[in-house]
Amino acid sequence: MSAVTAEHDDHHDHGPAKGILRWIVTTNHKDIGTLYLVFALTMFFVGGSMALIIRAELFEPGMQFVDPQFFNSMTTMHALVMVFGAVMPAFVGLANWMIPMMIGAPDMALPRMNNMSFWMLVAGILLLASTLFMEGGAPAAGWTLYPPLVLQTGTALPFAIFSVHLLGISSIMGAINIIATIFNMRAPAMTLMKMPLFVWTWLITAFLLIAIMPVFAGAVTMLLTDRFFDTSFFDAAGGGDPVLYQHIFWFFGHPEVYVMILPTFGVASTIIPVFARKPLFGYASMVYATAAIAFLSFIVWAHHMFTVGMPIAGELYFMYATMLIAIPTGVKIFNWTATMWKGSMTFEAPMLFSIAFVVLFTLGGFTGLMMAIAPVDFQYHDTYFIVAHFHYTLVPASIFILMAAGYYWLPKWTGNMYDERLAQLHFWLSAISVNILFFPQHFLGLAGMPRRIPDYAVQFADWNMISSIGAFIYGPSQLIFVYIVYKTIKGGTGEKVTDEVWEGASKHGLEWTLPSPPPYHTFTTPPEKVPTEHF
Amino acid sequence: MKKTKQLFAALTLMVLGLGSAQADYTLDLMRGVTVISNEVYDLHILILWICIFIGIAVFGTMFYSIYYHRKSMGHKAEQFHENTTVEIIWTIIPTIILVGMAIPATKTMLDMDDSREAEMSIKVTGWQWKWEYEYMDNGIHFFSSLDEASNEARQKNSGIDPRSVPHYLLNVDKPLVVPVNTKIRFLFTAADVIHSWWVPDLGWKKDTVPGFINESWTDIKEVGTYRGQCAELCGKDHGFMPIVVIAKEKADYDAWVEEQKTLAIAEANAADKEWAVDELIAKGETVYANNCASCHMADGAGMPGTFPAISGSAVVTGDMDSQVDLMMNGKGMMPAFGQMLSAVDFAAVSTFIRNGLGNSVGDSIQPSAIQTLQPASTEEDDDE
Structure with missing residues (x-):
């Protein structure tokens, strides 16, 4: 590539293109990072609106607003949009903005591919969203797209499958770019074991993505041929097996959940030391724990399928393997706690969201451990207990950390300070309502309410109503974040921030040695020294 | 007005954290009515307590630190980090706890898997959106679907208050009847898509997969009516295919079997x-x-x-x-x-x-x- 474009890149220091074209043709990592983040935030509200439709229908027993089929489309689309449209792109956006600035690189290694992977993501999500308006409705078989049910989807099926292909290609290109950047573009002083944990976790995540996205693409392609070309991969009548799909899907699906949580760990490990004014307790063990979790994520997939009828040896193996995950995850939680211990903590919005993440993610970890116990999972499986579990590991974990990252780096990105009082309001509203929203779902699941049902028996009425109330507080309070971001871009509190922004931050990351906001091109010559605080 | 009241009740509940407006409302897993379901419940409680204990230790440390090690309290940050002893300890202790959990879990798992020496067998077939039951030993065979009262009330804006319908969404036209104190083997399959047969009181659920047979067993200890639902998304009426199991004394069960046989003959005559x-x-x-x-x-x-x-x-x-x-x-x-x-x-x-x-x-x-x-x-x- 460099041979083709070298000549063009020879004239220096031109800023961004003018007008809308700047955003369409940009190859600048900061611009592409911004595009990803804005897109992810938009999708967060699209997926969130779907969740609110679900919670509105579940507010009371009886069917009030939607038909069961549309309800199923909502649960399906909510998950797909949140996973592929909000959480993953948001972390890719952070990676784009921060990885070059954290490792002392001028840009991503493959800037044009970077642009392409963003626009392919937009195309993929638009294709997915278009299925909402098709005959027969959007996919309604759950985000896991299990056959044979998913083969009953109407016109939408091939569109959803091609959308998965596009999203997969986009993710793979993004992952290749991140790996190439980290391996090739680090400042000479930035050895692997000096990289910030956010960079480390993304490096490992990128390898996960490259390993799993083709698997998912393969699985949905088999669905496509089963439906249209008379194959029978998943049809027993033709010698296939519907459960085979589940094995393939979860071989993708389980590492996929770590794709969403490992960068979350990385951001938390970046923020907590800064606000505790202490080095991270165990840098090396954090790196190894991340790698261990990533490895384990490939060998535990069938714990999503304990009730599917596996032989006893399979049940026991997947139970033991799953329980092992608790060990490296525990190492991480103990590390964050030890980092706070005897620090000198302050509680600005990034720290508040990070602490809430540690606490609430741990709750999600506990329920995860409970569900690892196969014989008990026969009760928990496919109930609201699991809904509560994975929402605890995604909303007050990944989403909270994304908010923390927003507040943490926004002053660096814009050069302006956000409104701390509003941010604190945003935090407290979110932290309280997210628990009103998801905690009662533990009770519902234990009491026997299956997931993915549009209506329920009356003994589930009280907690469902409370959960819905939580949702109606949590959802709208996220608009505060949009307002704060908008205000900050427009000048914020008026106070100009320093390069360091947070007290002592420049000891923790290279990005804090750059001006706020950073110029369009940074580290065109690599920095000579790198921070060593986290050792 | 009624809604406002309900809302208020719900909010009060939330504040109190327990108690209930609904009579049969639960916060926890049910013990159930089989030996296995009790084992499962005990395991659940054991692990829950382990988690609570770890939670208290971790969060206790964290909140102590958050309170005392604040800059606003004038606490100076110490700069210690990396301590191999501590790191080994916090890897070993969880490992020991996990082994402690795995032992009883393995025992229960093995018990659940052992369907040998069953005294009778029932084949359960999942359909969109009803259950088919076949008693393999005496030829009784019927379909079981959502009862009419629930079905009417669950239509969109039906105007019927679900609370006025007995066992709303958890009642069927024809329940599965089984004897107590009998080891019953269930064989599961499906006719169209995957379903999952779940009665919480029995302590487990099992997927019904088209083209494949899954197996499970139960031995109900108490006479009673036990309700459950399909637990695997199976299409638009997934939420509307409940399961009702009535466990009877053996003599009552035998009487029921005779009654079913008479009914089958009457049905055959009606067709003629x-x-x-x-x-x-x-x-x-x-x-x-x-x-x-x-x-x-x-x-x-x-x-x-x-x-x-x-x-x-x-x-x-x-x-x-x-x-x-x-x-x-x-x-x-x-x-x-x-x-x-x-x-x-x-x-x-x-x-x-x-x-x-x-x-x-x-x-x-x-x-x-x-x-x-x-x-x-x-x-x-x-x-x-």
Whole structure:
């Protein structure tokens, strides 16, 4: 590539293109990072609106607003949009903005591919969203797209499958770019074991993505041929097996959940030391724990399928393997706690969201451990207990950390300070309502309410109503974040921030040695020294 | 006003964190009524307490630190980090705890897997959206679907308060009846998509996979009625295919078996008699409501793009034989009703849709004619 474009890149220091074209043709990592983040935030509200439709229908027993089929489309689309449209792109956006600035690189290694992977993501999500308006409705078989049910989807099926292909290609290109950047573009002083944990976790995540996205693409392609070309991969009548799909899907699906949580760990490990004014307790063990979790994520997939009828040896193996995950995850939680211990903590919005993440993610970890116990999972499986579990590991974990990252780096990105009082309001509203929203779902699941049902028996009425109330507080309070971001871009509190922004931050990351906001091109010559605080 | 009250009640509840407006409301897993379900419950409680204990230790440390190690309290940050001893300790201790959990879990797992020496077998087949039960030992065979009262109340804006319906969404037209203190083996399969058969009181759920047989067992210790639901998303009416198991004393169960056999004979006789067209239409209307309306809609309008309309349908207003053939053998998402409906019900609903829902073909078909077309009873195939 460099041979083709070298000549063009020879004239220096031109800023961004003018007008809308700047955003369409940009190859600048900061611009592409911004595009990803804005897109992810938009999708967060699209997926969130779907969740609110679900919670509105579940507010009371009886069917009030939607038909069961549309309800199923909502649960399906909510998950797909949140996973592929909000959480993953948001972390890719952070990676784009921060990885070059954290490792002392001028840009991503493959800037044009970077642009392409963003626009392919937009195309993929638009294709997915278009299925909402098709005959027969959007996919309604759950985000896991299990056959044979998913083969009953109407016109939408091939569109959803091609959308998965596009999203997969986009993710793979993004992952290749991140790996190439980290391996090739680090400042000479930035050895692997000096990289910030956010960079480390993304490096490992990128390898996960490259390993799993083709698997998912393969699985949905088999669905496509089963439906249209008379194959029978998943049809027993033709010698296939519907459960085979589940094995393939979860071989993708389980590492996929770590794709969403490992960068979350990385951001938390970046923020907590800064606000505790202490080095991270165990840098090396954090790196190894991340790698261990990533490895384990490939060998535990069938714990999503304990009730599917596996032989006893399979049940026991997947139970033991799953329980092992608790060990490296525990190492991480103990590390964050030890980092706070005897620090000198302050509680600005990034720290508040990070602490809430540690606490609430741990709750999600506990329920995860409970569900690892196969014989008990026969009760928990496919109930609201699991809904509560994975929402605890995604909303007050990944989403909270994304908010923390927003507040943490926004002053660096814009050069302006956000409104701390509003941010604190945003935090407290979110932290309280997210628990009103998801905690009662533990009770519902234990009491026997299956997931993915549009209506329920009356003994589930009280907690469902409370959960819905939580949702109606949590959802709208996220608009505060949009307002704060908008205000900050427009000048914020008026106070100009320093390069360091947070007290002592420049000891923790290279990005804090750059001006706020950073110029369009940074580290065109690599920095000579790198921070060593986290050792 | 009522809603405001409910809302207020809910909020009060939330503040108190316990207690209830609903009588049979629970916060926790149920103990259930089998040895296995009790083992499962004990395991659940054991692990819950371990988690609570770890939680108190970790969060206690964290909140102590958050309170005392604040900059605003003038605490100076210490700069210690990396301590191999500590790191080894916090890796070893969780490992020991995990081994402690794995031992009882393995024992329960092995117990659950052991379905040897079952005294009777029941084959459960999942359908969109009902359950089929076949007693392998005495030939009793029936379908079980959501009861009519719940079905009416669950229609969108039905105007019926779900609270006024007994066991709303957890009641069926024909429950599964089993004896207590008997080791019962269940065989699970499905006719269309994957379902999952779950009665919490039995302590487990099992997926029903089309083309495959799964196995599980239970031995209910207490007489009673136990309710559950399908637990695997199986299409639009996934939320509306409950399970009711009635466990009876052995003598009562035997009496029930005899009663079922008498009913089966009566049903066979009903098919032989000549039915009047009006009788068929009247009966067909109920059969339609219970079996067809969930897809083709109560008024026969269908759902464009997914489920074709009955009103004005070319198939229904055309040749009787091809309509009966379609209903008998199914097509795409349309299930094969040949073995699902009795000859009388089949003839009744066939006649009804040709003469109701806006259609007026004017002809009818007798149950006896249907009987000759129906596939042989499925019991024979199960002897393999």
